[in-house]
Amino acid sequence: xxxxxxVAATFGPCExxxxxxxxxxxxxxxxxxxxxxxxxxxxxxxxLTAGESVASLKKESETLKKKLEEERGKLSDIELNQVxxxxxxxxxxxxxxxxxxxxxxxxxxCMDWCKDKRRIVSSSQDGKVIVWDAFTLNKEHGLNLPxxxxxxxxxxxxxxxxxxxxxxxxxxxFPLSLDKNxxxxxxxxxxxxxxxxxxxxxxxxxxxxxxTSSGDGxxxxxxxxxGQLLQSFHGHTADVLSLDLAPSETGNTFxxxxxxxxxxxxxxxxxxxxQSFESHESDINCVKYYPSGDAFASASDDxxxxxxxxxxxxxxxxxxxxxxxxxxxxxxxxxxxxxxxxGYNDYTINVWDVLKGTRASILFxxxxxxxxxxxxxxxxxxxxxxxxxxxxxxS
Amino acid sequence: xxxxxxxxxxxVLVQKAVKQLRLEASVRRIKVSQAAAELKTFCLQNAHxxxxxTGVPSSDNPFRPPKSCxxx
Numbered sequence: 001x002x003x004x005x006x007v008a009a010t011f012g013p014c015e016x017x018x019x020x021x022x023x024x025x026x027x028x029x030x031x032x033x034x035x036x037x038x039x040x041x042x043x044x045x046x047x048l049t050a051g052e053s054v055a056s057l058k059k060e061s062e063t064l065k066k067k068l069e070e071e072r073g074k075l076s077d078i079e080l081n082q083v084x085x086x087x088x089x090x091x092x093x094x095x096x097x098x099x100x101x102x103x104x105x106x107x108x109x110c111m112d113w114c115k116d117k118r119r120i121v122s123s124s125q126d127g128k129v130i131v132w133d134a135f136t137l138n139k140e141h142g143l144n145l146p147x148x149x150x151x152x153x154x155x156x157x158x159x160x161x162x163x164x165x166x167x168x169x170x171x172x173x174f175p176l177s178l179d180k181n182x183x184x185x186x187x188x189x190x191x192x193x194x195x196x197x198x199x200x201x202x203x204x205x206x207x208x209x210x211x212t213s214s215g216d217g218x219x220x221x222x223x224x225x226x227g228q229l230l231q232s233f234h235g236h237t238a239d240v241l242s243l244d245l246a247p248s249e250t251g252n253t254f255x256x257x258x259x260x261x262x263x264x265x266x267x268x269x270x271x272x273x274x275q276s277f278e279s280h281e282s283d284i285n286c287v288k289y290y291p292s293g294d295a296f297a298s299a300s301d302d303x304x305x306x307x308x309x310x311x312x313x314x315x316x317x318x319x320x321x322x323x324x325x326x327x328x329x330x331x332x333x334x335x336x337x338x339x340x341x342x343g344y345n346d347y348t349i350n351v352w353d354v355l356k357g358t359r360a361s362i363l364f365x366x367x368x369x370x371x372x373x374x375x376x377x378x379x380x381x382x383x384x385x386x387x388x389x390x391x392x393x394x395s
Numbered sequence: 396x397x398x399x400x401x402x403x404x405x406x407v408l409v410q411k412a413v414k415q416l417r418l419e420a421s422v423r424r425i426k427v428s429q430a431a432a433e434l435k436t437f438c439l440q441n442a443h444x445x446x447x448x449t450g451v452p453s454s455d456n457p458f459r460p461p462k463s464c465x466x467x
Binding site: 057075093274313314354381 | 405406409410412413415416417418419420422424425426427428429430431432433434435437438439440441442444445446447448450451456457458459
């Protein structure tokens, strides 16, 4: 719209090849360029290696896509649940609500456990962020953010800070102070700046780096101290809704999932998208790595959760049931990876047997959508956050 | 609408897409049977350490229902 070409007829020496011929007076970004029509063609094709054209590249991309499908299909010799046939069926799970954390005045959108296995940070729609002690139900800190819909919150590995972000397009880090009288808002540090809402955030292995995902379609790695952008990850064609860091033993990668129905694996150092998976039929709301780091699962609005293996480079299991018709908005694995807890928009949490592909249990209790489930760092409990303004601890 | 920059931008997009696909096609893959077997082994090896799977006796569970105090 803004670059318009005005073609006027003049005759004279071409600025490129010096031959006298009818010139096309073209304005590129307000600069007048007087080339003959041949040189204009050459300029337009600049950037193409010999023999290429847009059409031939498009054809190559089609053949590559088909080749990828074929390669992935060749390795699909058996299903995960067939391999797991000999595994013992799970016994009845005795998981019940043990604590209900009341205190938020509005929908709880996100929560995270602290590495000390007892503290929890949660954020809600009205901009409040609360740090709880899950054993005693004490509220240890309360923060008020100036924005609403705080969709992402994370606890720092040291337990000394929390990061949160949402509709303000930023992710801020708040150091937690033991002094009750200190105003935590005063020490706030704005770290991430995106051009759309922040949907997810997590600290990397230290308090010094923060990884964020955003509605602007990108993920970014930030240095907390300086607020500098260290690496950005482009590749999604729609909002990125979730991200998860690979468990520490396996290195510098993370997975992200978005509204473009794709989940991508990224290398944090190069910013390169190393693998991509597209089999969901609707937005991917949450992605989580398997505890071994060789696989990940994703929860989607298409009411299924899917399990992808990174080394086989394909989907290996789908967790769905005809009776489950509401979208899944969150999921997490138990410590061994045998159980997959998924929170749905029908207010329940379904517990799936990862190996056999069957549903092991349903957890009822919430009175509105479950927005986030997280297993505690030592695997003893599951915490779920919901739009009914409460959090529940199950054990 | 045609302008000089249009062929370049769609060209750049298609070139990027082809480059990405070439990268993905060159990824080393293993068979699902092998991957699945390793996932199963990981699960079974760690199953006994998983409190949500095996259940934890009330006395060890930090989230057990708080005992009510008896006033003497």
